[in-house]
Amino acid sequence: MHIMQTSEIAALSIVGILICLDYLTGLMKAAMQHDISSEKMRLGLWHKSGLVLVMVLAEVVERGQQYLDMGFAVPLIIPAGVYISITEISSILENIGEINPGIKTGPIMQLFRSVKEPNNGTQA
Numbered sequence: 132m133h134i135m136q137t138s139e140i141a142a143l144s145i146v147g148i149l150i151c152l153d154y155l156t157g158l159m160k161a162a163m164q165h166d167i168s169s170e171k172m173r174l175g176l177w178h179k180s181g182l183v184l185v186m187v188l189a190e191v192v193e194r195g196q197q198y199l200d201m202g203f204a205v206p207l208i209i210p211a212g213v214y215i216s217i218t219e220i221s222s223i224l225e226n227i228g229e230i231n232p233g234i235k236t237g238p239i240m241q242l243f244r245s246v247k248e249p250n251n252g253t254q255a
Contacts, residue, residue: 146186185211190208220243
């Protein structure tokens with residue numbers, strides 16, 4: 132039996148923490164705007180459960196590759212974790228910006244912005 136690598140455990144943990152933070156910041160934003168809705172919260176939980184299922188599927192397929200010839204053998208846990216983390220971080224930052232507009236335009240958010248300038252379709 133293959134034991135999960137430290138990087139895989141970290142990816143699963145980070146994704147779990149980010150999902151919780153996104154839900155929490157979304158709830159904080161809704162409370163601040165006096166817009167708490169059980170329907171929206173339920174829908175949000177369903178969306179988050181879908182992300183958890185993606186990570187579970189990545190784990191099962193990555194482990195299954197060792198025993199079943201699926202026609203491919205690629206790492207899935209880390210790439211899935213990176214993708215989900217990026218989307219969750221974006222959502223958390225949006226929520227924080229709504230909770231505290233001063234942070235949204237302040238220097239602290241610059242830490243999370245890309246420094247790459249778009250080239251508008253032209254090549255340098």
